[in-house]
Amino acid sequence: MSEIFKKHLEKFIEINESEFLDILAFFQAIKVRKKENLLVEGQICKSHYFVLNGCLRKFFVNEKGIEQTTEFAIENWWITDNIAFENKLTSEFYIQAVENSEILVIDYLSQQKLLIEFPKMERYFRFIYQRAYGASQMRIKYLYSFSKEDFYHQLNSKYPEFVQRIPQYLIASFLGFTPEYLSEIRNKKRS
């Protein structure tokens, strides 16, 4: 399973087997079951999660008591509440398994040590944050420029496999509308 992480690292940095094993020692491998929470609102966010397989999501509960999903992480993606993680703050978010998942977990101090002991991991994480930041900039543009319906069509045309894979009520929660409205849009498209 850790081979997945090695292959992923090799997309960004050169790394030999012995270095990889030393790097891997900073992580804990865990399995989580569907709907299990890794982080709960109000907890200190202590960990950064890398998805080996499965899917996690991040959400907050809005003032109407509705879960608003802001992010998904599938294979080869990182997820955490970054500001809370970096500043050891309580989080306003939940992180929950969408599917049974296998995850690598690293805590804040271990990530700091890893970066000091393996400067090439600075390069790796620079790429990771850079990519994530670029994606979130486009996300912000979409939030301003697309209607919720357009946003759904955009998601569906760019990531059809993802939309198929994820339960529809969570796609609705990500887009910010009710499952009923999503189902209406889908039916409209078919007819």
Added chain:
Amino acid sequence: MSEIFKKHLEKFIEINESEFLDILAFFQAIKVRKKENLLVEGQICKSHYFVLNGCLRKFFVNEKGIEQTTEFAIENWWITDNIAFENKLTSEFYIQAVENSEILVIDYLSQQKLLIEFPKMERYFRFIYQRAYGASQMRIKYLYSFSKEDFYHQLNSKYPEFVQRIPQYLIASFLGFTPEYLSEIRNKKRS
């Protein structure tokens, strides 16, 4: 003026005077006048901008022809269209000076060379992208959870000096409403 950049770098990494001068040689220092465009929609995004003083903003023109500001950069902030910059793509954004500004500019190849020649700059940019990514995650949460009016009050209470400094029609463009509506909200608060 370049002292500002050195002090900023020193918040993240240790750097001596000779290294700093070598690093600075990768950049070009320019002055831009208020309302001058550094990037125009449809152009390849070739540069990454660091604000020494003044203020830049990034915006796109929506389908109604209205400028939607998605980001400001004041002193010590970076700004570019990150996905376009990293992939040498045409941009969907404009970057424009809000005030007369002094800027450090680095092009894509120079930034790559800088990172290779000064690995400590990997650490620096890792911090920069990490911080920017964390901020954009919170921004996305606000876009989902706040009404436009709440967003204004949040901005005003967290960054009162910024709201005072920036022309009100640009604050309105950032919040996604008309200058008239912003003025209405401001008057409501006063009364």
